[in-house]
Amino acid sequence: xxxxxxxxxxxxxxxxxxxxxxxxxxxxxxxxxxxxxxxxxxxxxxxxxxxxxxxxxxxxxxxxxxxxxxxxxxxxxxxxxxxxxxxxxxxxxxxxxxxxxxxxxxxxxxxxxxxxxxxxxxxxxxxxxxxxxxxxxxxxxxxxxxxxxxxxxxxxxxxxxxxxxxxxxxxxxxxxxxxxxxxxxxxxxxxxxxxxxxxxxxxxxxxxxxxxxxxxxxxxxxxxxxxxxxxxxxxxxxxxxxxxxxxxxxxxxxxxxxxxxxxxxxxxxxxxxxxxxxxxxxxxxxxxxxxxxxxxxxxxxxxxxxxxxxxxxxxxxxxxxxxxxxxxxxxxxxxxxxxxxxxxxxxxxxxxxxxxxxxxxxxxxxxxxxxxxxxxxxxxxxxxxxxxxxxxxxxxxxxxxxxxxxxxxxxxxxxxxxxxxxxxxxxxxxxxxxxxxxxxxxxxxxxxxxxxxxxxxxxxxxxxxxxxxxxxxxxxxxxxxxxxxxxxxxxxxxxxxxxxxxxxxxxxxxxxxxxxxxxxxxxxxxxxxxxxxxxx
Amino acid sequence: xxxxxxxxxxxxxxxxxxxxxxxxxxxxxxxxxxxxxxxxxxxxxxxxxxxxxxxxxxxxxxxxxxxxxxxxxxxxxxxxxxxxxxxxxxxxxxxxxxxxxxxxxxxxxxxxxxxxxxxxxxxxxxxxxxxxxxxxxxxxxxxxxxxxxxxxxxxxxxxxxxxxxxxxxxxxxxxxxxxxx
Numbered sequence: 001x002x003x004x005x006x007x008x009x010x011x012x013x014x015x016x017x018x019x020x021x022x023x024x025x026x027x028x029x030x031x032x033x034x035x036x037x038x039x040x041x042x043x044x045x046x047x048x049x050x051x052x053x054x055x056x057x058x059x060x061x062x063x064x065x066x067x068x069x070x071x072x073x074x075x076x077x078x079x080x081x082x083x084x085x086x087x088x089x090x091x092x093x094x095x096x097x098x099x100x101x102x103x104x105x106x107x108x109x110x111x112x113x114x115x116x117x118x119x120x121x122x123x124x125x126x127x128x129x130x131x132x133x134x135x136x137x138x139x140x141x142x143x144x145x146x147x148x149x150x151x152x153x154x155x156x157x158x159x160x161x162x163x164x165x166x167x168x169x170x171x172x173x174x175x176x177x178x179x180x181x182x183x184x185x186x187x188x189x190x191x192x193x194x195x196x197x198x199x200x201x202x203x204x205x206x207x208x209x210x211x212x213x214x215x216x217x218x219x220x221x222x223x224x225x226x227x228x229x230x231x232x233x234x235x236x237x238x239x240x241x242x243x244x245x246x247x248x249x250x251x252x253x254x255x256x257x258x259x260x261x262x263x264x265x266x267x268x269x270x271x272x273x274x275x276x277x278x279x280x281x282x283x284x285x286x287x288x289x290x291x292x293x294x295x296x297x298x299x300x301x302x303x304x305x306x307x308x309x310x311x312x313x314x315x316x317x318x319x320x321x322x323x324x325x326x327x328x329x330x331x332x333x334x335x336x337x338x339x340x341x342x343x344x345x346x347x348x349x350x351x352x353x354x355x356x357x358x359x360x361x362x363x364x365x366x367x368x369x370x371x372x373x374x375x376x377x378x379x380x381x382x383x384x385x386x387x388x389x390x391x392x393x394x395x396x397x398x399x400x401x402x403x404x405x406x407x408x409x410x411x412x413x414x415x416x417x418x419x420x421x422x423x424x425x426x427x428x429x430x431x432x433x434x435x436x437x438x439x440x441x442x443x444x445x446x447x448x449x450x451x452x453x454x455x456x457x458x459x460x461x462x463x464x465x466x467x468x469x470x471x472x473x474x475x476x477x478x479x480x481x482x483x484x485x486x487x488x489x490x491x492x493x494x495x496x497x498x499x500x501x502x503x504x505x506x507x508x509x510x511x512x513x514x515x516x517x518x519x520x521x522x523x524x525x526x527x528x529x530x531x532x533x534x535x536x
Numbered sequence: 537x538x539x540x541x542x543x544x545x546x547x548x549x550x551x552x553x554x555x556x557x558x559x560x561x562x563x564x565x566x567x568x569x570x571x572x573x574x575x576x577x578x579x580x581x582x583x584x585x586x587x588x589x590x591x592x593x594x595x596x597x598x599x600x601x602x603x604x605x606x607x608x609x610x611x612x613x614x615x616x617x618x619x620x621x622x623x624x625x626x627x628x629x630x631x632x633x634x635x636x637x638x639x640x641x642x643x644x645x646x647x648x649x650x651x652x653x654x655x656x657x658x659x660x661x662x663x664x665x666x667x668x669x670x671x672x673x674x675x676x677x678x679x680x681x682x683x684x685x686x687x688x689x690x691x692x693x694x695x696x697x698x699x700x701x702x703x704x705x706x707x708x709x710x711x712x713x714x715x716x717x
Contacts, residue, residue, distance in 0.1 A: 031685045034698035067687025208643030208682035246590070246627055247683055287586055287625030290681060304585035305617070306624040365645035365686035372687055403644065439644045453647055457681070463624070 001266075001273035006143070006152045013144040017078070020057040022103050024048070025074040025085070027132060028060035029218045030250050031211075032070035036092070040071050043093035044100060052100045062219020064132035065120075068371035069113055074132070075103055082132050083120045089113040118388040119370045124351070126359045127335040128375045131219035136254050139261035142222040148267050150341035151226045154233055155275045158341075163234040164190060167337070169345030171357035176202055176293075176330030177405065177434040179356070179423035185327065188317040189235040192325040197237035199228050199279075200321065200328040202298060203244040203251070206290040207406030208457070210437030212361040213331035215373050217244070217251040220335070221258035225268060225281060227334030230341060232279045235327050240281040243298050246288065255283055290407075290461035294509050295320075295328045297463070308465045309509035330435065332361055352378035356422035360436060366403075367442040369394045376421075383417040386440060397442040401525070405434030407454045407461075408514035410521025411447070430521045432514075447526040448533055451519045452480040458515035469512030472503035476519065486533045493530060497523065559609040562602050567595035571603075575610050585611055585621055589628055598629040626681075634669045634676035636714045638707075639693040642666075643682030649689040650703075655679070657704030658711070674715050 026032075026041040044058045052058075057078075064072045064082060069089035076085035088099060088111035098108045115121075125131075134141040142148070154163050168183025189197060201224060205213040217224060228240050244252055259281055262268040270278045289307045291297045297307035299321045320326025336358060340348050349357050356378040362385065365371050369391030376385060386392065386402060393399050401411040410431030412419075419425050423433050441450065459473040479496045482488040500516035507513045523530060558580065561568040571591040578584030588611065592603045599622050608618040622628045638658065642651045655666060658677055662670050666679035685691050688700025692707055695714050699707070 030698070031687050031700075034685060034688060034691070034700050067685070070687065205684070206681065208647075209645045209686055210682070211684035211686060214684045247680060285587065285590055286627075287590065288627035288681070289625050301586065302583065304581075304583040304621070306621055363686060365689065366648045371645075371689075406644070437644070439648065441648060445648065453644070461681075 001152060002156045003149065003153050006149055006273075010143050010146060010149075013140045016140075017057070017144075020055050021078050022053070022056040023074075023076050023078055023080075024056060024058045024099060024103065025061040025064075025076065025132065026058065027062070027064050027070060027072040029063040029215055030248075031063070031067040032072055033250070035071045035090075037071035039093045040073065040091050040096065043096035044073070047096045047100045053103055056100070056103045059135050060137070061133060062131045062136045063128075063215040063373060065123075065128070065374060066113070066370060066372045068369075072113075072132075073099060075099065075107070080133075081129070082125060083115040085115060087113045087115050119372075119374070119391065122380075122384065122389050123375050124359050124377050125375050126339050126348075126351075127216060127223075127332055127361055128219070128373070129339075130223065131215065134220065136219050136221055137257050137261075139222060139258070139265055139267070142220070143265075146342070147222055147338075148226055150338035151229050151233075151267065152273055154230050154341055155273060155277055160190060160234045160236065163230060163341065166345045167234070167340060170336075170340045170348035171345075171352075171355075172333065172336055172340065172348065173356060173423060174330060175332035175336070175360065175435070177408070177432060179433060182329065182333055185317060185329070186231065186234050188315075189237075189325050189327040192318050194325040196239065196322075196324050197235055198321045198324060198326040199232045199235065199237045199240040200295075200298070200302070200316075200326060201228055201240065201242040201331060201334055202293065202295065202328055203242055203248075203331045204286050204293045204298060205245060205248075205331075205435060206293040207408075207435050207437050209363065209365045209403075209439045210406060210435045211363050212373060212436045214248050214251050216331050216335050216361070217248070218254050221251075221254045222262060222267075223338055224255075224331055224334050225258055225262055227329075227337035228281060229268065229272065229279050230337050231327055231329065231334065233277050235325075237327065238278050238280065240279060241284050241302055241321075242281060243284045243286060243292070243302060246285045252283060252285065259283070289463070290457075291463045291509070291511050294511060297509070298328070299326065306463070308463050309511070311508060332436070353420060353422045355424055360421070360433070362436045362438050364390045364438050364440070366439040367393045367397065367445070368440040378422045379420040381418050381420055382412060385421065385438070386417065390440065393440065393442040395442075397444065400441045400443050400445055401447070403431075403439040403441065403450070403518070404437070405432040405514075405517070406437050407457045408432065408510065408517055409434045410517045411441070411450070411525065413525045430524055431517065446484075447522040447529045448480065448484050451522045452477065452484050454518035455480050455515070458511065462511065462515075466506075466508040466512060468503045468506040469508065469515065472499055472507070472512070473515050475499055476503070476516065480519070483530060483533050486535055488534055490534055493534060559606060562606050568606070570595060571607075572610065575607070580611055582611055582613060585613065585618065586625070589618075589622055593628060597633050598631055600630070631669070632673070634673045636674060636695050636711070637676045637678065637693075638695075638711055639678045639680045639683070640666065641681075641683045641685075641689070641691045641693075642679045643684075643686065643689075645686035646682075646690040651690045653704050654690055654692060654702060654707055657708055661708050662711075675711065
């Protein structure tokens, strides 16, 4: 199969559904589901079959982003994108008749959520361009929307070196938080000799408050598989693993369906699209260990053992899974690959800042009006993200800080909100990009308590292998607990700061090295809150 | 403790590896067959360990010594390794769980929106903290790191159903309903 054949196939799939020119899209991702989206879907389907126009189709789609207003339903033309729709919020099964009646007429004003507001208008969609538009369980739907075109192009028209060159040109950096240049990682794996190489997709999204990867998998699983297959072709691997959290049952189901359908249609498995390239993907479930998001721990877990991190080097690119050269990238990183191959590395590199290219998906949560997922170009200021897109703090409360990077990151106070968001600028503020969770806190949040919350997390998630992390987090937690209860003296604060330095400098893996970050950053910007709690 | 085979079967005189004998199923309970199938599909390889333990927990609700010994023998692993893995991961339970479960999300977003009050509410009403089970085995309470529905914070999962935008009375009412049924 070459590019023309696939385009022809996509055309054919589009023609099959051409009679249905209008769509009613129901978000069936986890968040809307727990709000009752499936009942809404059933009600809409029933009304549509009984009395709806024949040219209208009710379908399940993935995440539309605005989780706090769910369950979401969109009425749109068949080929319309995410924002070119009549969007309805907090839809109940009783609303089904009104929505179906509005398919060809005026929108239902009482349910309507505008899509020309900053939440939608200020976003730029690359990874999420098909999220909330296509049916995640349909391989046909993915192909009709231009899916697998990048893979077939890479397999039939490009050498592995050309694929890597394109990714390198794009300037894409790892979206899991580290920000390591993706092209460089790929070329290292490609250059390392090895009889068997592996590609791993890290979907162990452990940071509390981060749900980007879950939404991408639940909304557009084939895109992740396509990215992995292109990567495997580029580095010379024929076996892949997706390591996904057991806490994401729907994402696991969607992935299983996607893998099965991709294999059946010849886009995964032996001799993909009649080329010499074969690639097989297996799912591996996590079992509730945060440290398994660390790449060496993750590989230990895939091998069936405890998720204990190993010292690096050797890096996985040289000696990874079962000692073989292994490429590990995050879900969002793989999600960026197909557009880069389709539209070129130069196009991707034209978006974003000098050193951070493309877009980033963020999960907005906490004390913010619009809770959900957004995708914005790198370099947008935090103020625009929080105040314009996020709609600021609800209830007229004053903004206090935003926490990025989860338990490994830090908080940013109001004074620094105008800084453009990229990998490097966040580091200078004492935090990090992380996987993309942004938790907003308003004036009611107690920062010492927040620091204690994160330390409790790190203490309980420490794998116990190295002493500084195992013991250090315990002691730091004890000190923070005393501080939070106003039982600590000045010496305790000094001890806490010293411990932070020791744990940071001497821990084996990222978990321990970054565990003190929330303390250091709250100390940096909110020291007065600590001091106010010291007696004597 | 169940007997664990210490010596691996050696190669036969022709130098071909002998077929590794697999242990008998612990009982005629059909659930063991499902677990055995999971391991067989992976060729009884070591890397099937976590998947096998997931299988046991899905089938029986927790991992007991008999189950761990069976998995250890099937995969030709020392019991200590199986125990080490089972205790490493938070999701694996080594004790029987209550008839109903409530998992309170204690991720950052839920924490900011009052997950603490949910945990306290449960403790007041049922006298158990996360990780515990009531004496009458009616309810097990757990804390999750983040269930990823921050838009609906604070959230909890009661008997597999995800509930969002909770308050302590709302959650307690739901739990009482589940227990009553």
